[in-house]
Amino acid sequence: MDFKRPSFELLSIGNELLIGRIPNTNGQWLARQLTLLGGFCARMTVIRDDLEEISNAFREILRRSPRFLIASGGLGPTYDDLTLEGLSKALEIPLKLNSDAVSWVTQRYEDLYRRGLIRDPKLTPQRMKMALLPLGSKPLRNPIGAAPGVLLETGETRIICLPGVPEELKAIFEDSVKEMIVQEIGCLHFVESKFTVQGVGESSLAPVVEEAVRRYSPQVYIKTHPKGGSPNVTVEFHVTSQGRDREIIKNIVDEAVKYLKENAIRLGGKITDSD
Amino acid sequence: MDFKRPSFELLSIGNELLIGRIPNTNGQWLARQLTLLGGFCARMTVIRDDLEEISNAFREILRRSPRFLIASGGLGPTYDDLTLEGLSKALEIPLKLNSDAVSWVTQRYEDLYRRGLIRDPKLTPQRMKMALLPLGSKPLRNPIGAAPGVLLETGETRIICLPGVPEELKAIFEDSVKEMIVQEIGCLHFVESKFTVQGVGESSLAPVVEEAVRRYSPQVYIKTHPKGGSPNVTVEFHVTSQGRDREIIKNIVDEAVKYLKENAIRLGGKITDSD
Known part of the structure; x- marks a missing residue:
């Protein structure tokens, strides 16, 4: 922040x-x-x-x-x-x-x-x-x-x-x-980005999220929400940031999202419902 | 209670x-x-x-x-x-x-x-x-x-x-x-009854509600919720009670509802959406 x-x-x-x-x-x-x-x-x-x-x-x-x-x-x-x-x-x-x-x-x-x-x-x-x-x-x-x-x-x-x-x-x-x-x-901006990962459970994604938090927090807040159980394991990601300069916070949210998506795919996940 | x-x-x-x-x-x-x-x-x-x-x-x-x-x-x-x-x-x-x-x-x-x-x-x-x-x-x-x-x-x-x-x-x-x-x-029952009054505002109904509370409380709980403003003044009533004997609490809820409806009608209200 x-x-x-x-x-x-x-x-x-x-x-x-x-x-x-x-x-x-x-x-x-x-x-x-x-x-x-x-x-x-x-x-x-x-x-x-x-x-x-x-x-x-x-x-x-x-x-x-x-x-x-x-x-x-x-x-x-x-x-x-x-x-x-x-x-x-x-x-x-x-x-x-x-x-x-x-x-x-x-x-x-x-x-x-x-x-x-x-x-x-x-x-x-x-x-x-x-x-x-x-x-x-x-x-x-x-x-x-x-x-x-x-x-x-x-x-x-x-x-x-x-x-x-x-x-x-x-x-x-x-x-x-x-x-x-x-x-x-004053004039503040809130930026959020959402996407869903199919095929990898929340516990398997947890280390990736932890690494992303180490990299992008506290500017960026990352939260996962498991949706429905097996056989279609899906986890919704919600990535947000707030700040005075929309460009800056948008960039860092985009970076965090890119990192998370790449690693979810690496673990065998499929990205759906992305912004 | x-x-x-x-x-x-x-x-x-x-x-x-x-x-x-x-x-x-x-x-x-x-x-x-x-x-x-x-x-x-x-x-x-x-x-x-x-x-x-x-x-x-x-x-x-x-x-x-x-x-x-x-x-x-x-x-x-x-x-x-x-x-x-x-x-x-x-x-x-x-x-x-x-x-x-x-x-x-x-x-x-x-x-x-x-x-x-x-x-x-x-x-x-x-x-x-x-x-x-x-x-x-x-x-x-x-x-x-x-x-x-x-x-x-x-x-x-x-x-x-x-x-x-x-x-x-x-x-x-x-x-x-x-x-x-x-x-x-233990075995308890919850009884509720809902109805809507059209054409009389919440403030005009308030004295009626107060009198009903004096008569039926604490056995019965009466709550009004104004819905939408003019020109269609509507107030939703929610009347509830809890107790061990379903018959007894149902009777007292029915009595309170009857009292409220009669008086709302007396004030010019129309009862709609009743249970």
């Missing part, structure tokens, strides 16, 4: 993830975006909609001082949307109505009312709750839903809370979060 | 999850199985293939004393398969060749050799590594791959390590882990 990559931790909040109702696609999407922007995603934690758990998890993550902590889920109007209460408990900061957030939430329900989508636009306690932010937070405008995102800086860490509805999470990320990360990291 | 549900924590190990290359489908699959068997999945942690991170994560989870800690990934033959080394470091227990595991790994490569799938069956250091287990572990037979699963009991917790290849993870779980959990929990 020719630079220090800012570290990220992701905190996904929602029982639906822990009863296995759905895979954590929000976590994957965020991890992908951060990686493509040059960030280093160090850890992902998934917890239930439980106040104690949420505040504990925030505290534990803040102790590790990542540059960014991106939480998702639990910002809505229902009884089990507890993210901001948990954050306020973790930091011992009171919740307070934020005037920008109040006006956005108000506008949102008035707009829905005008379009005939709700019967009553008034700010019920459940709706008002979405504008109740930990003191010192900055709300992030939600272009397609009611619950604003939240930015709160503490110590070394920027905490960003996003709603769990995927379209809203993505919209706030694109609108308000992406630029913040680019400002922090 | 009419019983105490044993708690689980999941630890997913693999850079591919933290660069967003794939969603954590192993984590989801395990969470689903545990839930269906009556377990309570308290937390899911995703970390990189890094020795320090792995041993830290094991230590942190063990401090919370779940009944089961199921780790997945990092059991293979490559340089970055570090789960057992991380576990041994966390517990300060040496790694030692396990004779059952050695004989299984040996058999596996001899079998692959006989079937013409590998050129050489000899136990290279990379292959041998898969039989190097923390002292006191019990290997769990892998019916379709080389790396055995690992069971290690410490304090209150049973630690189970499974390979990251989904087919192998599932096979070991079905063969060796499921029965262990059933023995622990």
Whole structure:
């Protein structure tokens, strides 16, 4: 690496993830975006909609001082949307109505009312709750839903809370979060290359991978994934690098890929599905 | 709840999850199985293939004393398969060749050799590594791959390590882990019911949900998921319960669903996609 990559931790909040109702696609999407922007995603934690758990998890993550902590889920109007209460408990900061957030939430329900989508636009306690932010937070405008995102800086860490509805999470990320990360990291590139080797198992390829790691690491990261068992032994290779100069990192990834392919062929492998 | 549900924590190990290359489908699959068997999945942690991170994560989870800690990934033959080394470091227990595991790994490569799938069956250091287990572990037979699963009991917790290849993870779980959990929990049932409300937003439904929670919780867990924004406001309901008597929990879930549907209709909602 020719630079220090800012570290990220992701905190996904929602029982639906822990009863296995759905895979954590929000976590994957965020991890992908951060990686493509040059960030280093160090850890992902998934917890239930439980106040104690949420505040504990925030505290534990803040102790590790990542540059960014991106939480998702639990910002809505229902009884089990507890993210901001948990954050306020973790930091011992009171919740307070934020005037920008109040006006956005108000506008949102008035707009829905005008379009005939709700019967009553008034700010019920459940709706008002979405504008109740930990003191010192900055709300992030939600272009397609009611619950604003939240930015709160503490110590070394920027905490960003996003709603769990995927379209809203993505919209706030694109609108308000992406630029913040680019400002922090600068212009970085991520290069990856994939190919599959058929006919040689992962354990036979392991010494080749080790030698390639000795040659090209830490600039290049090499990972193998065995796919399906016998009789068609196949191993997928994933070779990645990040840096400020796309040309340089592309060259070193290409070199590592060439080395790996040549040696896999030498061991009797056939290269398939190459980029 | 009419019983105490044993708690689980999941630890997913693999850079591919933290660069967003794939969603954590192993984590989801395990969470689903545990839930269906009556377990309570308290937390899911995703970390990189890094020795320090792995041993830290094991230590942190063990401090919370779940009944089961199921780790997945990092059991293979490559340089970055570090789960057992991380576990041994966390517990300060040496790694030692396990004779059952050695004989299984040996058999596996001899079998692959006989079937013409590998050129050489000899136990290279990379292959041998898969039989190097923390002292006191019990290997769990892998019916379709080389790396055995690992069971290690410490304090209150049973630690189970499974390979990251989904087919192998599932096979070991079905063969060796499921029965262990059933023995622990006994015969439990999980009942769930889903339906969708169209035409009323989540914030308008929130007071109804709160009242239903007051009536039917903690036996029943009610969760709403807003789907898509205007003009078609839709909210998905997911109502679940667990208990020893399927009839009893089914009745209470049905009652809660009936209450929720009636009140959603009263607010102008239309029920769609009901079970």
